[in-house]
Amino acid sequence: MKKTKFILSLCLCASMVASAAGYKDGIEYFKADQFDNAKDILLRNIGSITPAEKSISYYYLGAIDLRNGDKAAAKANFDNGMAADAKCAYNYVGLGELDLRNGNVKSAEDLFKKAQSFNKKNAEISVMIARAYYNADPVKYTKEIDKYLNKARKDSKLQEPSIYIFEGDMLMDQKQVGDAAGKYENAIYYDAGNSEGYVKYANAYFQVNPDYAVQKLEELKAKQPTSALAQRELAEKYYENEQLGRAWKQYEKYVENPNHFRRDEQRYAGLLYSAGEYDKSIEWANKVLAQDASVGPMYRILALNYTAQKNWPEALKAAEQLFNSGTTIVPNDYNLYGDALIRNDRGTDAVAIYEKAIAANPDDSKFVPKLASAYAAAGNNEKSIEILEKYLNDGNGGLNDLYSMSNRYASMAKANLEDDAKRVEYADKAIKYID
Secondary structure, eight states: OOHHHHHHTTOOOSOOOOOOHHHHHHHHHHHTTOHHHHHHHHHHHGGGSOHHHHHHHHHHHHHHHHHTTOHHHHHHHHHHHHHHOTTOHHHHHHHHHHHHHTTOHHHHHHHHHHHHHTOTTOHHHHHHHHHHHHHHOTTTTHHHHHHHHHHHHHHHTTOOHHHHHHHHHHHHHTTOHHHHHHHHHHHHHHOTTOHHHHHHHHHHHHTTOHHHHHHHHHHHHHHOTTOHHHHHHHHHHHHHTTOHHHHHHHHHHHTTSTTOOHHHHHHHHHHHHHTTOHHHHHHHHHHHHHHOTTOTHHHHHHHHHHHHTTOHHHHHHHHHHHHTTTOOOOHHHHHHHHHHHHHTTOHHHHHHHHHHHHHHOTTOTTHHHHHHHHHHHTTOHHHHHHHHHHHHHTTOOOHHHHHHHHHHHHHHHHHTTTOHHHHHHHHHHHHHHHO
């Protein structure tokens, strides 16, 4: 089925005009079972679309409310949809499903008949009605589900993609992943640009064959290059498949889409850091913080970038903001903060940070040599040596720690040139660790 036909069949309205990108993106997210994303985009764009498009948007908003168990909000949205365009079949289906959930079966049947009255052979509406019965009670309404699915099959000569999507969804509910994927593939066969089929197919296969799932999303992106869902799903799957180079390049394209999400900007900033694009990562982290200064993880991204650039004053500023942001602190955050303090000649403060790190992570011994370095930066070489020597004697550490220990003793030897006994003692110990 051509994409144009798909869009025009979304609702049997008195008149239909080309829909805004956000309106279509919201529907695609809904059909891919990403209901929160769908709601965000539908609400974001509802003020700039035609009455016919508003009617459809309100239907999907109401359908999301039903899935969240908010019947009052669902009815309000379906009523708004009816007010925007009384000849839009979708809202009759939505109200019918609401009646089914409330036990008003006869009223639901009348609403479904009304929905079909606009075009008695519209297979998509028949599938929607079948899904309404399924959502209400898949066991109680088995006959009705089969009845409307069979009507859709007959009226479309088995070429309506939503038939196969619905069949695939039912199979997924029964954990029959392989069979469900086959149904999604049938939907793609009858509609080469069916984003719903591609995304659900990729999600079904990703755990088994992630490379193949990514390949299917690449096909979708080639056919639907401006679809926010296609762009985002491909970027997400690259990321989840640890193809980070491709992920950041795909996010780079996706964040230019007006229907991206703010949290995607956060991931993009992180990927830019991983790719060594430090200036761009800083730019995007600051962009996120300009919109919402409470997004604590962006201070971590700034600290990482400035540390990589050896811009120690800015690294320290970002680390301080991170620790004051209320964000959950992870072990490496102590390293970012402590190292920045040392580089800014604040060794005593670094000691306090690494002591907190050890207290918060008592089973993680890697902070011990960091604490030793902080004591050295604070001018207390004896304490630094005491801590690091115990650490090494306990069987911890590696080559770098041995090298560090030899340097510490060499420094102590140089500091005691006037005392032959101490100078020799420290020099011998330095040589021991060099050996």
